[in-house]
Amino acid sequence: MASSQSHLPLRFISWNVKGINNPVKRTRVFTHLKSLRSDVVYLQETHLRSSEQIKLKKPWISQIFSSKFEDRSRGVAILIRKGIPFIPLSTVADTRRRYIIIQGRLYGKQVILANVYGPNWDDPNFYCTFLKHLPDLTESHLILGGDFNCVLNPQLDRSNPKPDSKISKAGNVLKSFMQSYAFFDPWRDKNPASKQFSFFSPVHRSYSRIDFFVVDNRILPKVLDCQYNSIVISDHSPVQLDVNFYERC
Template structure:
């Protein structure tokens, strides 16, 4: 889980964003625990990955304190991404871009009258640079919108810092090369890494490799979006 609080210059309102790979929400008991835990963070916007909900079960994302639900489904055993917005948050959507393979959901709209894109992504767990190139090509013109992108990228962007174990080769994957190039091209950054340039902190444990890694990120606009005030894993 990755939490990020962002202070809007235009409104001086502090908004709390949370992202979490929930690894399935079909089970009632687990779903209840997930939403109870989410609520304890007092989030305004939630990015969930691996919801594992199909068209008939995505209503399970409904909750009394959630006002808006945007979901990209695949099937009840895999993938699925969702953006949930708390009641009272004045976000007005104008367009929704939903991946038919359940890998991402993009919501275009306005927040406090500021044009904004919310994008949640669940990257492939294999080296697939083309996926990220295709994803960025679906985004509307970033010169006209601020962007908050979050999700489980399934990709280490800085091997020496974002892995707990030292491998014989710390070469970047082709996906990481593509992502880093896209961030530079679009003027985007990983604000946690900007604030913690040498810190090692992780979001995922691999029992197969017996190692930790940081593969979950929030990505924000360098120039037009104020830097988040606080972030934590």
């Protein structure tokens, strides 16, 4: 696994899996996550009831944090690999199963791990509510990831943008939040003019980059790599973020 040796980075993977109720698909998803050497996993659209969270338990996973509800719509989860010294302190789980926020300590540093599955319509109020639930951001490092269902730059983050394409209201809320707190999309920071996509919409016959991470400006220099893996199993690409948590930040 990625951090089994002291000089290897901590690897975060965020992935919209589009449901893991089917045992065959679930096995394929977890086999792929293990092959990616995942340390901390953010899953969106698990489609698991509260009583089915046991299906997320695997021999290489030590901690599971998930949204709880009695239907199979939506669903998010954060999984921590065995050997990762994460100490949870508080958890906020959305009753609509669209986000989960965990405050804790990781390698002696105070962190906020936040996983979000945004609505697939333009809903700025959702992001206003979600962002208000984040704990004190001045005291903790933030690693936010997920399927935001919106883009931060329509011209670069969509395959076929219209010349007059503007950022959505939801995207504006998120972008304003990032600018206010000096938070960054690490992939875009490393690829300021590139195009790469995480999702293909068969309805619109277009690609978009709606899956990404957001980190604070103290974590950003410790980001060794941020990349999109191949679209397999789901119709979303797993997003990979490698962070050197062993250095002072």
